[in-house]
Amino acid sequence: MLQGKILVAQGGGPTAVINQSVVGIVLEARKFAGVEAVYGALHGVSGIVNEDFIDLGQETQSNLELVGATPCSGLGSTRDKPDEVYCHEIFKVLQAHEISTFFYIGGNDSSDALRILADEAKAADYALRCIHIPKTIDNDLMVNDHTPGFPSAAKFVASAFAGVNQDNRALQGVYVAVVMGRHAGFLTAASALGRRYPDDGPHLIYLPEREFDMDRFLSEVKETNDKYGRCIVAVSEGIHDSSGTPIVTKLAANVEHDAHGNVQLSGTGALADLLTDQIKEKTGIKRVRGDTFGYLQRSFLGCVSDIDQREAREVGEKGVQFAHAAGRDGTVTIHRVGNYATEYQLTQLEEVAGKTKVMSDDMIAPSGSDVTATFIDYAKPLLGSGMPEASRFQAPRVDKILV
């Protein structure tokens, strides 16, 4: 039963709809008579140890809706991963403020932080209900059909490639764009969702689920360019060689790690530049351009999937309902039923925490450098309504006179 004071926080990388989940939690929780207060912790678990709370009971419904429609963690975020000592600091604060239930919105690292916290709470005999609310543009949470944040990021990537496909048709040459995704290629694969005509790009898609071989890459780019007079390539930032070493680290002088031990991949154009330099040098193709989509993929204002907005809101609402009805810790998971509909379940934290889902083999073409219709069928409904389409002139050629 939901009662006392509840706390909500956001962890990890922002998404376009992560605030919808806060709003879902706040609006739903305020309906329960037993709920005394709904607090928000600023900057995730670090805001708890610093006692940085705001009183979300004092938000108007109107402003909550406006923040819900705003991308990126409105409460602030953190990459901190609590250990035992950190957990005890958290308990001290939660106890002082009489928090009964903690909703942590985040990806696999945040769910793992919550799992540690839940375990430590049990060990310390501290009565704390821990509910994880899923989000990640990487779409890499186990059990879930997909995760809130991914559909909007996928719409951004699909829209971007549908646009650069037109740009590249106009000016020709090779275009390489690097897409976020450390271990899971879902977001890079979404580059295919804007294709419409048979010769539309991306013509080649390189995913972290497959080993990246530079020579094969270069020969595939050259072959495509010979065929179409142009070539568009989507590359995951997480591509790695046969030993598992990320391609980008081969270049970077200083490799940066976060608190979870992950190598920093985003926030640099190094991988795109490395690949375009190789193409120029080795294939002789002259016009070669590289982009790195960077932080716009998860934060761009105004590119959002309405399906994603609704589901991100619902996982928050369901989290509160589960906390009230189920009487146990867990993570809210999304399950697809029919085409297209979803339902939500409360799943054990351990089934999701710290684990990574990658693309299944049937979503990746045998060539290793494209996706299959299975992936397209899986991902297309997630883009929601209003995904724009690119159109072409259809007029026939005029007969030549001089030649």
Place this chain on the structure above:
Amino acid sequence: MLQGKILVAQGGGPTAVINQSVVGIVLEARKFAGVEAVYGALHGVSGIVNEDFIDLGQETQSNLELVGATPCSGLGSTRDKPDEVYCHEIFKVLQAHEISTFFYIGGNDSSDALRILADEAKAADYALRCIHIPKTIDNDLMVNDHTPGFPSAAKFVASAFAGVNQDNRALQGVYVAVVMGRHAGFLTAASALGRRYPDDGPHLIYLPEREFDMDRFLSEVKETNDKYGRCIVAVSEGIHDSSGTPIVTKLAANVEHDAHGNVQLSGTGALADLLTDQIKEKTGIKRVRGDTFGYLQRSFLGCVSDIDQREAREVGEKGVQFAHAAGRDGTVTIHRVGNYATEYQLTQLEEVAGKTKVMSDDMIAPSGSDVTATFIDYAKPLLGSGMPEASRFQAPRVDKILV
């Protein structure tokens, strides 16, 4: 008087609305009884010498509208700049196909190509009406209040910064994004159009209109980061030192030039990486991220200003009407009347061709690293309707108990 066969082509870098101008020309020209045919040349002037024409009289209105709403040159583009020999090749083809009027949609390089063509036509006593239709995301055409393509690109840049501002509030640190713009800083300045709260980024804006000094840059970043705990920087790709040397060329091993003699600035993340490396090294700030917005600025599908769409359509329509009524060559120019309304004029080609407009001093803050209210007032109406706004939680802090 408009009669015979007319030809339309697109040159230079694509924009989100460049096809609206083609559609405006085609739909308007098809109304004139004297017009026998409306051809499109594929890939600009290069399509003329190659006799690559399509018959735009055989486009349905419905498909024209769909292509109009699609970003990037649907007819294809080119960076070719015709010399005398090239012009004679063009005349040969135009004469064979009995083309009377040529509409060239492009920026200052394309208008200069058209000027050369018009001069050579006169010298060769070839009766050819040449009309330039403006477009450029750089917004750097003389005489024009602004140019079609800029408002949509500005909306993209403003939306991107409004989003990364939320991202950076959530995870802190320094964020640098490089925006297109060789000589004119208008598009980089548009980064300020999404600011809403006093501490919203970008906090610093570096334009090619001002000399870039690395030491001053680093101290301004450090000062801002000390003040807000974070710092967002917008940088034009064209920033240069006191000698006029672009900062990016200080790093690049191979400098690439186009047919107009311009150094290639886009299609690489080198400048952002150079700046973030300097910040990390010299200020000791740990979380420093860099993005280069790249080709998405001019091609992203689904981010368009409705004002821009309408005006890009109208400059095409007006071009046809001027060609019919004025009986002379020229370039269609946009003039602001009132707030906000525009009117169109036919201006002499020489006043626009090959010239570059930059930001006026009253649009740039005395500090040299921000814009003024004059710029905001100038640019904001161009974004049109439906520009999203980012909102924040307003809830008050909860009193601390433990400290």
